[in-house]
Amino acid sequence: MSDQQPLPPFDPLTAPPEIGGVVPPVPGSPPAVPAGEGGGGGPRWLLLGFAVLLWGVVAGGAVLGWLALREEAPAYPDAWDDRVVAIAAFVEDERGLDFEHPVYVDFLPEDEFREKVTTSKEELTDDDRKEIEQATSLLRALGLVEGDLDLFEEQNQLSGDATLAFYDPDTKRVTVRGTELTPSVESTLAHELTHALQDQHFDLETVSEEAGEDRTLVYRALVEGDAMNVQQAFNQSELTRTERQEVERKDQEAGDRAYSDREPALVAFMAAPYAIGPTFVSLVEADGGRRALDRLYREGLPHEVALLDPTRLEDEPREVELPSVPDGAEMIDDGEFGAFGWFVVLAARLDAQAALAAIDGWGGDSYVSYDDGGRVCVEARYRGTNRKVTEAMEGLLDEWAASMPSGAASVGSSGDVVELRSCDPGGDSTAEPNDVVEALQYPVGRLVTARQLLDQYGGQFDLDQVWCVSKRMFDELTIEQLNSTTPDPEVIREVQNLTLSCLRGG
Template identity: 30%
Template structure:
């Protein structure tokens, strides 16, 4: 599996040559004030900063209010309340973030294992903690912004503006996790994060000639596959930041800010709409039903007595294929002006919907994953790509007529897999053993066998054995 890190802030410096005084502002903002003036500051004001070290509390307040005034001018919306700002170092943030959380549920671990993102020996909650602990630059929550800095670095302009946009969204439209599935949550978050990435880009365009600004952070641009974090998990979580800005830019350029406001009332329902903005709002995910064909030995995993299901979505499918080496192009190839990565690929572009169901026998776990596609050709293309994922993990065809594959016990994603093509749908079954495949889900008589697999062409990862793992990874909306 490829490993990846989030963007890292390297250095922050405040521009010199400032004239406006620093003064306190009211906690409650005047509702009758002029748009684009917050506290004592207009968008074009400069601020006198003393020294080259971290900003004082008064300096931070001044920079914050000026940034709020500039966001109002760009966005055409007014902050209703002031926003509390706190700055903490990385160590302080880690102490706040690290909690004694329960391990992830069997369902969640089986889901991410089935997507070939987190292996069977790794708890998903631990993987999320590793991802977030060293990568958060700031967050907004309940009227308060926390910026995370390293050592004595100054606050970063882009991060401050990003989080202030979230505060504006919260005051104007409300912020929430929104969505019943992974895919829908990524899509809803894509609107919030997309706007919070797009507005700083418009802000940056005015810095220098029109506005005196703090310096923005210099991103670490090392290739993602040379980083330390789980690439597939990162790419799934990063979808709102990568594809959301292009979605919001498309809406702004075609319908104005009024059109963006309207999307807050009717958010996108799938990451496919983020990746392909022209599909919003008409192209809604298909309702994909997984029929229970299990024997009495295997039971669907439930939540409060109800069979639990999940929808992974186009973006996470892309993350699966890219992190397993099936998609070989650089992530930035074909990306838009406002997005760093491009999640579009022929093997996943035809996604129409999917449903994942996990099963347990009291000890180990397995799954059934049905994916609907726009056409039979799209279904075949994804099926072939998924077989490449199996091969990259060391899978051998057990019985090519049945589309059954086996990954050896000493590999990270050890187990048996059956891949069936049923018209414009692909049905994937994962189980501890080949015998368990049919016990979890008998194949449909209309399924099409897969051609024999070619020998693996990619090196297999470090060997570990698969176990049925333990709960849900809770991914915050911000960041």
């Protein structure tokens, strides 16, 4: 039974949503990644929507030595390691599920752990090298990087420095970086043991397989967001203020080491499940309770667009026919970009606010990538939820193509579909992209704002209403205006008016 008093009626004229500092920081050096669920702390974070085409080699486990993690058959200890008993009990209580059995927790010295999650170029096959070259070309064709890029080294650096621990659903073991039980390790264990608990109740490999390539980001956001929320609860409940500060400091130091001078687009792909996941998960729980969260594991994941707009949990994409591959060209991959993929591509060249507004109208897409006489190209089709949205997207893609090196990209339309073709401009290109990590502030910020509104006025607003307020705030105001500690009176009035409009169904 709760002692909480009923919330007062909401009056948007006297209590509009707070607009000072509402946007959570998504800095150029995000905190270190607390987990690597799904087979090591390696590069599966890149397998997000259209990014599957960039790292097909990774999906086979060829690049970062994942096969070494598959040598042991699953086995379980009779009892928990004494060092993790209390943490496992907390995870059970916080998540509302019981462990079916303990799991092994392996504490590895730094050098042994790093060996687990990285590899050397000497281990690459000729096919691996070809696929890495193709991935690099595709990144340039999509305007996400420019010039020469050692993609293998970028990936190795991120995997080696950013990963603090991982749970492997094959071996059913947790592997931790370090041998001392520091507050940072305790915090990380709360996260990893949540993955073990998820696996025992929902079978993570099955959830991942059923998600398929088109919903990989949703799968990652679900499992990581769920684990991060448990980890955050552990930090607040079980660590002292001084210990929490130590955890934050060490996480930031690890993030600085991993992400310093790394390509922003690659960092954005890595950060996305951890930036979006916790609030997405909490919104699902706030709207439908813990059972709604568990149903996502058991009954199927929503489409990627739901991560950017939680009111679209039930939406399915419209079918979009694949573009054709030119005669004589070698097919590399095909599939779906996904809403988040389009956002990153647009935000790398255009205003992030405009990019997100365009993606809010995402209705479906398809792409093919191919090698045409030694030049790697990608062709993609985008269909909006209506013709007006598709036409607006065509205008944005015209701007995007104009920002690329001359002759690299072109845009057209056919019926209710807009078409983009873009080819690798080569290693001499100098079309430097925007910092797409900073662009994540927009999709993450409006999710957080919606969650804050539900927390503040729970029971009085439903998800559709708070999402209307949050979405319009981020459509009509800049990050600077939203984060101002002394908001302009005109901005306050604008928030009041849009809040009233949303509550009235406008």
